C-alpha cells in the first residue's frame with residue numbers, strides 16, 4: 001500500500017529532462033511508469049545500502065572481539081590494543097634496559113598475571129631488563145590485572161597492552177629490543193573454563209605459543225625461551241610422585257591437552273630452528289596477588305562472606321590433594337631456569353647446531369588434602385566454614401598431584417622452602433589488605 005502511494009506521488013512530480021535534437025523518449029504511460037518504478041527502486045536500494053553499511057560500521061565499532069577467536073565471555077581483540085610511536089618505543093627501551101653488570105633482558109608475556117607479576121618484579125629487582133606483555137582479558141577480574149600493572153609500573157616495568165597473537169607487535173618488540181630471554185607465561189589458565197570457552201585455550205595456548213616461538217625463531221639474536229607448561233600434563237597418571245619421565249599422553253582436560261601440545265610444539269621449534277627452550281610444569285601455585293579462580297582464593301572469599309564452601313571429593317569419598325607451591329618458590333625456579341638456559345643456536349630462522357631442550361617439575365613435593373587447606377584457612381580467618389562435600393565432576397580436575405622435583409633440584413638448585421601454612425598466612429594477609437582494608441586484624 002505504501003509502495004503504491006510512493007509511486008503515485010512520484011507520478012505527479014515527473015520532471016525527466018529531454019535533450020533537443022536527440023532521441024526523445026516516448027512518454028508513453030507504460031515507459032513513464034516503468035521509469036518511475038526504476039528510479040524508486042534505485043532510491044530504495046541506496047537507502048537500504050546506507051542503512052546496511054551503517055549497521056556494519058556500528059558492529060565493528062562496538063564489537064569487543066572482532067579479531068578474537070576466543071569468543072564468548074572473553075573480551076579482547078588484537079586490534080583494540082594500541083602500540084607504536086616514539087614515546088612508546090622509549091618506554092619499551094627504558095623498561096627493558098639492563099641495569100646490572102651480568103643482567104639479562106627479558107620479555108615477560110602474561111606479565112599482568114599472577115606468576116608474571118611476581119617474576120617481573122623479581123627480575124627487575126636484581127637489575128635485569130624487563131618488558132611485560134599482556135592482553136588484560138576478562139577471564140577473571142581485569143581490575144586485579146590493572147592493579148598488578150600499577151605495581152609493576154612502580155617497580156619500573158612497562159606492560160605493553162597487546163595479544164601474543166599479534167605478530168606485528170612481537171616483531172616490533174624484537175626490533176626495538178634484542179631480548180636475550182623470553183619468559184612466556186601468557187596462557188588461558190584453569191581447567192573448568194574449557195567447558196564454557198574452549199576456543200580461548202586454542203587461541204592463547206596453541207596459536208599464541210606458536211606466534212611467540214615464530215617471533216623468537218626469527219629474532220636476531222634468537223632469545224632463549226622459558227615457558228609455563230603445567231602439572232596437568234600428567235593427567236590420569238596414577239604413579240606418584242610425578243616425574244618428568246612419566247607418560248603425559250592421557251590429559252584429563254582441554255587445558256592439559258593444550259599444555260601437552262605446547263611441549264610438542266616446543267620440541268619442534270628446538271629441533272628445526274635451534275631455539276633453546278625450557279618448559280616448567282608448575283604445581284598449583286598460590287600466594288598474594290593470586291588468581292581468583294583457584295580454590296584457596298575463592299574459599300577465602302566465600303568463608304568471609306557466607307561461610308559456605310563446596311569441596312570436591314574423589315571416587316569412593318577419596319581425598320582430593322594438591323601439591324600446593326608457594327609463589328616465591330616458583331619465582332626462584334623461573335629465575336634459575338632463565339639463568340641456566342643456554343643460548344639458542346639458530347640464526348636467520350635456521351638451526352646451526354643442537355640447542356638445549358628441558359622440562360622441569362616445579363612443585364612443593366608435599367601434597368596436602370584440600371580439607372586440610374580449608375582447616376588452615378579457618379584458623380587464619382577465624383571463621384568456621386560450612387563445608388559441603390560434592391563428588392568431583394568430570395570436567396577436567398584430577399584427584400591429586402605430587403611432584404618429583406629431583407631433576408629441578410639437581411639442574412636448577414631448586415629447593416622450595418615455604419610450607420602451606422606459612423604461604424597461606426601471607427596470602428590471607430594480602431587478601432585482607434587488598435579487599436578489606438578497613439578490617440583491623442590480620443591473620444595470625
Ligand SMILES: NC(=O)c1ccc[n+]([C@@H]2O[C@H](COP(=O)([O-])OP(=O)(O)OC[C@H]3O[C@@H](n4cnc5c(N)ncnc54)[C@H](O)[C@@H]3O)[C@@H](O)[C@H]2O)c1
Pocket residue numbers: 109110111112113114115116133134135136137145162163164165184185186187188189190203204208228229230231281282283284285286291
Ligand atoms: N597458577 C598456577 O597454579 C599454574 C599451574 C600450572 C601452570 N600455570 C601456567 O603458568 C602461567 C601463568 O599462570 P598464572 O597463574 O599467572 O595465570 P594468569 O591467568 O594470572 O596469567 C596469565 C596472563 O596471561 C594473559 N594472557 C592470556 N592470554 C593472552 C594472550 N593471548 N595475549 C596476551 N596475554 C594473554 C592474561 O591476561 C593473564 O594476565 C600460565 O601459562 C599457566 O597456564 C599456572
